[in-house]
Structure formats: C-alpha cells, structure tokens
Amino acid sequence: MIKAIGYAAQTSTAPLAPMNFERRTPRADDVAIEVLFCGVCHSDIHQARNEWGFASYPLMPGHEIVGKVTSVGADVNRYKVGDMVGVGCLVDSCRHCEACESNLEQYCVEGPTQTYASKDRIDGTLTMGGYSSSIVVSERFVLSIPATLDLASAAPILCAGITTYSPLKHFGVKKGDKVGVLGMGGLGHMGIKFAKAMGAEVTLFTRSEAKAEEARRQGADHVIVSTDAKQMKAAAGRFNFLLDTIPVQHDLNPYLQTLTFDGVHILVGLIEHMEPPVHAFNLVAKRRVIAGSMIGGLVETQEVLDFCAEHSITCDIEMLDIRNINEAFERVVKGDVKYRFVIDMATLKA
Structure with missing residues (x-):
C-alpha cells in the first residue's frame, strides 16, 4: 500500500479537511502518480455536499489531475517513471460494452468508475480523487501531457x-x-x-x-x-x-x-x-x-490535450493553496473565479 494524504469531506455538511489514507499497491496495469496540480470543478462541490444525492463518504474530490509517474506495474508499456501525465473524470469502466469498445468510456453501459466516490471494480474500495498527494490508476485511463503545455493550466482541460x-x-x-x-x-x-x-x-x-x-x-x-x-x-x-x-x-x-x-x-x-x-x-x-454531451472518452481526451498544445490553448486559472479550499468552494458557488481554481499540491506538504 502507498501512504497518502488529501483533503476530504466526512459528511455532506462538513468542510474539507486533511485525511491520511492508503492508495492500493499498483496492479500489473497500474500507473502510480505524484499529484502536482488538481483543478477545482463545480461538480466537486455538488458531490461533497451531496447535492446530487448519490455521494459516498469520506469523499475526496478532484478529477482534473496532472502529475508525475513514480512507478508502473509490470504490464505497463505506455508510461515510465518521470513522465508527466493526467487523470480526468474516469478511472475505469467495464471495457467490453459497445460504448467502451468505441472509446466512449464515459457512456459505459455498466456505468464508468468515477475518479472519486465510486467503488473500485476489483476490490470494492471507494475511489479517492486528486485533492491528494498521489493516485494510482490503470494505464488505460492515464493521459500524456504534451511537453508544450503548462502543467497547472492543463489540469482543467481534463474536465472543462x-x-x-x-x-x-x-x-x-x-x-x-x-x-x-x-x-x-x-x-x-x-x-x-x-x-x-x-x-x-x-x-x-x-x-x-x-x-x-x-x-x-x-x-x-x-x-x-x-x-x-x-x-x-x-x-x-x-x-x-x-x-x-x-x-x-x-x-x-x-x-x-x-x-x-x-x-x-x-x-x-x-x-x-x-x-x-x-x-x-x-x-x-x-x-x-x-x-x-458528457465529458469524453480516453482517446478523445488525449486528442483535446494534443489539440490544445497544437493551438496554444490553455485554461485561465487562479492558483490555490489547498488550505484555502473551503473558501475557494464558496467563491466558485458565487462565480468569483476566472475561470478555474487549480490547487498547487506542493501546498499540501505544508
């Protein structure tokens, strides 16, 4: 297991607060990632506050994740230690339905596994998102960040x-x-x-x-x-x-x-x-x-990252100290951000 720390809500009315937890030991097809930046999406707030009615706790948000590969499983061949990668809204799907075979994992007939507040399809544990020091994700659901993209402003591309x-x-x-x-x-x-x-x-x-x-x-x-x-x-x-x-x-x-x-x-x-x-x-x-339309599949998400690199498109962001996450949530609700908060995960170490 990998020891990790992140910010999570314990109930629908509790503010996000630091939580120690464990990430799984990487499986053969897994990529272990040190989280460097994570965007703040309004859906993070909806979920943390159970405004959609299906949240599970403890709930650690974050699905606009950019980081550095720290280790890979034995069967991984697309990534190596040191690569800059991203993780978006999905970390798994059934992989065999018509949607998945068409690279439309977001429409998985059995329902995709969300990056947070979903049950892992193998061990049943609750997925924890990118408001954390690390994440472990199957290779199929990891994306390459083009070298020309600024890492922080690339994070919201993975959702917005x-x-x-x-x-x-x-x-x-x-x-x-x-x-x-x-x-x-x-x-x-x-x-x-x-x-x-x-x-x-x-x-x-x-x-x-x-x-x-x-x-x-x-x-x-x-x-x-x-x-x-x-x-x-x-x-x-x-x-x-x-x-x-x-x-x-x-x-x-x-x-x-x-x-x-x-x-x-x-x-x-x-x-x-x-x-x-x-x-x-x-x-x-x-x-x-x-x-x-809802997000995109993994092939298309890689495509948009490459498109952004080709056309010099970035998301306008405001950098955030994770210790101010609860205040940031309130500002998002008020529309007081242009146009996406991105957490600098180096602040988590403080």
Missing part, C-alpha cells in the same frame, strides 16, 4: 476542456459555422477558444454587457446580451450550433429561435429537468435538435 471540445468535434463544427456559446465560466471560456480554433464565427450569449470586452479577449467575434429583446430578435435564425454551458435552469426557447434550420442546441451544463418546458414548435418548424 473535454466537456466543451467533445460536442463541438462530434457535431462537426467547422470553418465558417456560426457557433453561439451560452455562459462564460470555466466551460464557456474554453468553448469559445475551441470553436474559434476550429474556424467558427463565435458569439457569446451573456446576461451581462460587462462581459463583452472579456469575451472578445477570449476570442469571441460577437457578444449578444440575452436579456436584450432587441438583440435576441436580431439573432433569429442565425446560428448553426449553440454550446449551452449554463448549469442552472433557464429558458431554452429564446435561444432555440436563434438557430437556423437543422441547428443544434448542445447542453453540457444543465443536468436536471428543463424549466420552463421547451415549446415543440421551436424544434419542429426548423428541424432543430436539442442534444446533450
């Missing part, structure tokens, strides 16, 4: 990055397409960068005129203030794709009207029921589609 890249790639966004991005938080600002790098004309939809300058700095060509009825009316029938990163209930109907025929509204933020209801006419009259 793949979550926005995957649907843009899947639905075929290409040069000349008009893409609207709804919301500009951790997901939205990456969506702007990816759509722009794919050659699209990119527009940010925001409730705040104050975000216009920042949106253009991120690469947006245009900004539409969604609370301005005149601007929304002028945008009718204009867009091929909408990448919707808004994580709370919102009215999809005005946005659907901005899509051209065969336009696709892609949900990546909302994971609860739609309220108010979608008016079917907004779909039927123009053969529009509402679609959803």
Whole structure:
C-alpha cells in the first residue's frame, strides 16, 4: 500500500479537511502518480455536499489531475517513471460494452468508475480523487501531457476542456459555422477558444454587457446580451450550433429561435429537468435538435490535450493553496473565479 494524504469531506455538511489514507499497491496495469496540480470543478462541490444525492463518504474530490509517474506495474508499456501525465473524470469502466469498445468510456453501459466516490471494480474500495498527494490508476485511463503545455493550466482541460471540445468535434463544427456559446465560466471560456480554433464565427450569449470586452479577449467575434429583446430578435435564425454551458435552469426557447434550420442546441451544463418546458414548435418548424454531451472518452481526451498544445490553448486559472479550499468552494458557488481554481499540491506538504 502507498501512504497518502488529501483533503476530504466526512459528511455532506462538513468542510474539507486533511485525511491520511492508503492508495492500493499498483496492479500489473497500474500507473502510480505524484499529484502536482488538481483543478477545482463545480461538480466537486455538488458531490461533497451531496447535492446530487448519490455521494459516498469520506469523499475526496478532484478529477482534473496532472502529475508525475513514480512507478508502473509490470504490464505497463505506455508510461515510465518521470513522465508527466493526467487523470480526468474516469478511472475505469467495464471495457467490453459497445460504448467502451468505441472509446466512449464515459457512456459505459455498466456505468464508468468515477475518479472519486465510486467503488473500485476489483476490490470494492471507494475511489479517492486528486485533492491528494498521489493516485494510482490503470494505464488505460492515464493521459500524456504534451511537453508544450503548462502543467497547472492543463489540469482543467481534463474536465472543462473535454466537456466543451467533445460536442463541438462530434457535431462537426467547422470553418465558417456560426457557433453561439451560452455562459462564460470555466466551460464557456474554453468553448469559445475551441470553436474559434476550429474556424467558427463565435458569439457569446451573456446576461451581462460587462462581459463583452472579456469575451472578445477570449476570442469571441460577437457578444449578444440575452436579456436584450432587441438583440435576441436580431439573432433569429442565425446560428448553426449553440454550446449551452449554463448549469442552472433557464429558458431554452429564446435561444432555440436563434438557430437556423437543422441547428443544434448542445447542453453540457444543465443536468436536471428543463424549466420552463421547451415549446415543440421551436424544434419542429426548423428541424432543430436539442442534444446533450458528457465529458469524453480516453482517446478523445488525449486528442483535446494534443489539440490544445497544437493551438496554444490553455485554461485561465487562479492558483490555490489547498488550505484555502473551503473558501475557494464558496467563491466558485458565487462565480468569483476566472475561470478555474487549480490547487498547487506542493501546498499540501505544508
């Protein structure tokens, strides 16, 4: 066993606090990793506070992990000691269903094993995430970090990055397409960068005129203030794709009207029921589609890391001392971060 330390919640109402625990002795296909940086995702907060209703405790969050290989199992051939690697939202899956065989492990028919708060498929122990000194993961679920990427800002690519890249790639966004991005938080600002790098004309939809300058700095060509009825009316029938990163209930109907025929509204933020209801006419009259997308498989996650290296795309981050994690959670809830906290795990040693 490998002795480790991390920050975990013991109950849904307890703050995160230091916890000593043990990682498993590496299996034949395992890679042992010293965690150097770990991003803070809003889903970490939802899970720690059991806001989705299926958390298990103790719960140690973190699924945007970058680190250095410290040892490998006997059957590992892709990685060696000293390699810089990443671990995202998944650490295992059934590996034999149609989804897994199609490199879509996130849609594993039996359900993928999450990086934290899931049962290990072999020994039944609870997975612990990247708010920790180390992690041990099967080789298939480890990713190579390109040498040209800054390690800290690469961490959020493993969740915020793949979550926005995957649907843009899947639905075929290409040069000349008009893409609207709804919301500009951790997901939205990456969506702007990816759509722009794919050659699209990119527009940010925001409730705040104050975000216009920042949106253009991120690469947006245009900004539409969604609370301005005149601007929304002028945008009718204009867009091929909408990448919707808004994580709370919102009215999809005005946005659907901005899509051209065969336009696709892609949900990546909302994971609860739609309220108010979608008016079917907004779909039927123009053969529009509402679609959803969840992170990406391992092949595609490696692809987005390489894409970021090729196009010099990084996530905008604020570095964090892990001792301030609970305050950071409150700031994330308030939207007071541009655009992702990343924990410097060297602070864990303090």
